[in-house]
Amino acid sequence: MKLLKFLLSFLLALSVFLALNTKIDPLPPLGKFLSPNQGIWLNDVSEDNTEELSIKGLSAPVKVHYDKHLIPHVFAQNNLDLYRSQGYITAKHRLWQMEFQTHASAGRLSEIVGSAALDYDRSQRRKGMLFGAEKALENMQKDPEILGYLKAYRDGINSYIESLSPSKYPVEYKLLDYAPEPWTLKKTALLLMYMTDMLAGYETDLEFTNFINNYGRERFDFLFPDFFDANDPVIPAETDWSDWEVTVPDTPEGDFPMDYITDVLHKPNPDNGSNNWAVGPDKSYSGNAILANDPHLQLNLPSIWYVMQLATPEKNTFGATLPGALGIVIGFNNHISWGVTNATRDVRDWYKIKFKDEKREEYWHDNQWKPTTKRVEEIVIRGRETFYDTVVYTHHGPVSYDTSFKGNGQKMGYAMQWTGHLGGNNQRTLIELNGARNYHEYEAALVHFVAPAQNFVFSSRDGDIALWIQGRFPNKWKGQGKFLMDGTNPEHDWQGWIPQAHNAHVKNPERGFVSSANQHPVDKSYPYYVFNDGYEMYRNRVINDFFRSKKKFTIQDFKDLHNNNYNLKAAELLPHMLKVMPTDGLSEEELAYLNDAKAWNFYNNTDSKGASVWEAWWSKLNRMVWDELRADTLAMVPPFTYQTINLLKNFPDDPFMDRVNTPEIETATDLFVASFKEGVKELNTWKERLGNYNWGDVKATYVGHLLQALPAFSRFNLPIGGNSGIVNATSRNHGPSWRMIVEMSDPPKALGVYPGGQSGNPGSKYYDDLVDIWAAGEYLELQFMQSTENPTGVLFTQTLNPKQ
Amino acid sequence: MKKLTNFILTLVLGITFSMFLPWWAVMLAGFISGAIVRLRKAAVFFVPFLAIALFWIVNAWLLSNPNDFILARKIATLFFLNGNVVLLLLITGLLGGIAAGVAAVFGNQCRLMMGKENR
Structure with missing residues (x-):
């Protein structure tokens, strides 16, 4: 007993x-x-404001002034100390996020969350994310100066990690029960790959191939033209390229492979994009150049951006950093300011590979069997056995699709060729921009930047404004890379590069402003082949029309433009719909909604009812037009919005207007009626649920925590207008992730805001304190401290001392 | 009297061990006090339970209160407690108390096995 x-x-x-x-x-x-001695109660702290910290490897003390929004202003004696401190301070505020994003990039989420992430992890591996990161690392390691900074940054992060006892781990580690691992140089390369995939990973070659197979080349060319008539390109159309000596490869004879592809890799959000612009002295109210930027990305907490001032006696730079990468990414110093938007060029192509046999050790190219290489990807899965995935590589790149992954045959596969695998030295571009003093130094800094291609806007104290579309671009023959290509034919290979000097650019144009909004980079006169791979057609025209509309622009004008909710897309279609649609069959209720649409001023403001009617109507309409593509088992994408609207207005009897699941043959007008009635049903459910159907409430923008928007750590129902395709590009969970305006006065005056907060700790009041300021369309005045002495507006100062 | 002794001993050991051991410091505290201070029936469990529950609740409150319970409220949302911090504190106390209590029961049985005060 x-x-x-x-x-x-x-x-x-x-x-x-x-x-x-x-x-x-x-x-x-x-x-x-x-438990109070190990658990989350210890994370219920807004900020650790210890006055003195000691860090291994510093050569001299570093002063860090935190302002009231917890933006650190870092004053170091040299670059190595500066980047070591950047690593330490960033990790102190964003450690979990830094590591999580690099795990996501490397296809290692299964290690944290288990087998649910296996398919995602395999996709990352099969896209060659690790392969590309290793290439980038190889390149950066050839550059001793950058390598030194990267190591200092890494060691700074690791000093912080080493200082942490498990009881001090960020709350997400406690929630998922794992521990941070040491930072490595490769993780920085992986973070840059993460951005490259996000921004230069969108293409639809396989979907286009399916489309041609189904509908033929003529229909394709009609629905997916290389240029639209209303094109208002990044580089002004009047630019003269005629004095360049240009050779473009000849288009080879022969056909593209006509394969049918049902399952394609997950794509980055096509809304990933941005706005930027700058006005020169002639168009500025003060005579100082003014520049603005707002990158549009998924809205997450912790935010993708972390704002810092980084100063040494030689340079003083302020702006948004990417946790995990060196230096400021979008920002300014006393001499210049710069920003980026995505160039959206097609730099990822697909080749059909013919293997000799099922061993996939040789593939046919240039009339001979060539050896493949194989890379075994080890995917550790929490609570399960490790998964091994063998990825075959050809000279093009990884064979992402093959018999084991979304493929359709033992002896064939689709290989990816991507500039993301070239491995540039993007960190050098950023570091040089941080210290650049004029146009020439900006131009020289860009040369190292390979992918993701960006529209780098520039303005200087000297009064120069410029915009370079920078990246490494294959010099393609006409039609190259639009469809799946023949991997056996060497003429289908990339034939070389557009020379750096021929990357499209503009400096001090006569019109007095430069701008980009992910639209077509050039007009038809640009001598290299560029086709429409999903370029923006609306934000760019609103921005350019605004800058053409008057002579002088103020900071307030810039703010207004960031927050501009004008819906040009609606303005170009809705009046036509209202004109041609018969209203005799509509109910009282439907007529009431129609009156909202008629009374609407085309602004997607939070209190607008007309905007909600339009958005519901348009989304149903767009689906009805392209129902054929959705109903198909093959992977296809609908034509771009601009062409859809062109069709609806000018080709109302096009065969695509017919709905496949009805016996009648519909025209555009029939679709207007049917989609309106469907839209009304949706509006009624909104009205029932919300008590109203104001656009801000219907859209219900949210900023979601990186772990699948855990409700406790996310912010919902933010009152902000706009939508995709509007200059204020805020849709439900996507939009301006950082807004910056800089006037190049002496010293520069700058404004900035982002939907998040400086602390990554959900237990900190600085976790989301900028969200409401952002949603209200307001900004922080960025305090650009000119020296470490007598700083104003400081919350507390921390000294980082060399550890003996 | 023994109840009070046990209570104080559990509390003191729990606080001391928690300074350098992981969360299960409170189990060790419960175990030792259960093995040393003899209690009877339900008190074997409930006295250390109350000591540690009190310790955890007060400690958690002291940590979270200066920060206005920002994180506690979010964790209480995460756990479907409707953001109710009091409930989260009670659950914290309950878990710590149970851990200490069952360890004390085991400590008590160990003492009995050693056969010391067998009569």
Whole structure:
């Protein structure tokens, strides 16, 4: 009896211990998680404001002034100390995010969340994300100066990680029950690849191939023209290229492979894009150049951006950093300011590979069998056996699709060729821009930037404004890379590069402003082949029309433009719909909604009812037009919005207007009626749920925590207008992730804001304190400190001392 | 009297061990006090339970209060407690208390096995 009681009490104690110490999905290990000496209660702190910290490897003390929004203003004696401190301070505020994003890039999420992420991880591996990161690292390692900074940055991060006891780990580690690992140079390369894939990973070659197979080349060319008539390109159309000596490869004879592809890799969000612009002295109210930028990305917490001032006696730079990468990415110094938008060029192509046999050790190219190489990807899965994925590589790149992954045959596969695999030295571009003093130094800095191609806007204290479309671009023959290509034919290979000097650019144009909004880079006169790969057609025209509309522009004009909700797309279609649509069959209720649309001023403001009617109507209409493509088992994408609207207005009897699931043959007008009625049903459900159908409430913008928008750590129902395709490009969970305006006065005056906060800790009041300021369309005045002495507006100052 | 002794001993050991051991420091505290200070029946469990529950609740409150319970409220949302921090504190205390209590029961049985105060 005694023994039994003893054993039972032992088992009870043991099982309570195990139950509280083990992660039982979806719960964290509750004892650990809730204990006050190890768990989350220790994370309920807004900021650690210790006055003195000591860090291994610093050569001199570094002063860090935190302002009231917890933006660190870092004053170091030299670059190595500066980047070491940047690493330390960034990790101190964003450690979990930094590591999580690089895990996501490397296809290592299964290690954290288990087999649910296996398919995602395999996609990352098969896209060659690690392969590309290793190439980039090779390149950066050839550059001793950059390598030194990268190592200092890495060591700074690791100093912070080493200083952490498990009880101080960020709350997400506690929630998912794992521990941070040391930072490596490769992780910085992986972060840059993450951005490259996000911005230069969108193409639709395989979908286009399917489209041609189904509908023929003539229909394709009609629906997907290389240029639209209303094209208002990044580089002004009047630019003269005629004095360049240009050779473009000849288009080879022969056909493209006509394969049918049902399943394609997941794509980055096509809305990933941005706006930027600058006015020169002639168009500026003060005579100082003014520049603005707002990159549009998925809206996450912690934010993708972390704002810093980084100063040494030689340079002083302020702006948005990417946690995990060196230096400022979008920002300004006393001499210049710069920003980026995505160039959206097609730099990822697909080749059909013919293998000799099922061993896939040789492939046919240039009339001979050539050896492949194989890379075994080891994917560690939490709580399961490790998964090994063999990815075959040809000279093009990784054979992403093959028999084991979304492929359709033992002896064939589709290989990816991508500038993301070239491995540039993007860090050098950023570091040089941080210290650049004039146009020439900006131009020289860009040369190292390979991918993702960006529209680098520039303005200087000297009064120069410029915009370079920078990246490495294959010099393509006409039609190259639009469709799946023949991997056996060497003429289908990329034939060389557009020379750096011929990357499209503009400096101090006569019109007095430069701008980009992911639209077509050039007009038809540009001598190299560029086709429409999903270029923006609306934001760019609103921006350019605004800058053509008057002579002088103020900071307020810039703010207004960032927050401009004018819906040009609607303005170009809605009046036509209202004109041609018969209203005799509409109910009272439907007529009431129609009156909202008629009374609408085309602004997607938060309190607008007309905007909600339009958005519901348009989304149903767009689906009805392209229902054929959606109903098909093959992967296809609908034509771009501009062409859809062109069709609806000018080709109302096009065969695509017919709806496949009705017996009648519909025209555009029939679709207007049908989609309106469908839209009304949706509006009614909104009205029922919300009590109104104002656009801001219907859109319900949210900023979601990186872990699938965990509701507790996210912000919902933000009152902000706009939508995709509008200059204020805020859609439900996507939009301006950083807004910056800089006037190049002496010293520069700058404004900035982003939907997040400087601290990555959900327990900090600085976790999301900028969200409401952002949603209201307001900005922080960025305090550009000119020296470390007598700073104003400082919350607290921290000194980082060399550790003895 | 023994109840008070046990209570104080559990509390002191729990606080001391928690300074350098992981969360299960409170189990060790419960175990030792259960093995040393003899209690009877339900008190074997409930006295250390109360000691540690009190310790965890007060400690958690002291940590979270200066920060206005920002994180506690979010964790209480995450756990479907409707953002109710009091409930989260009670659950914290409950878990710590149970852990200490079952360890104390085991400690008590160990003492009995050693056969010391057998009468």
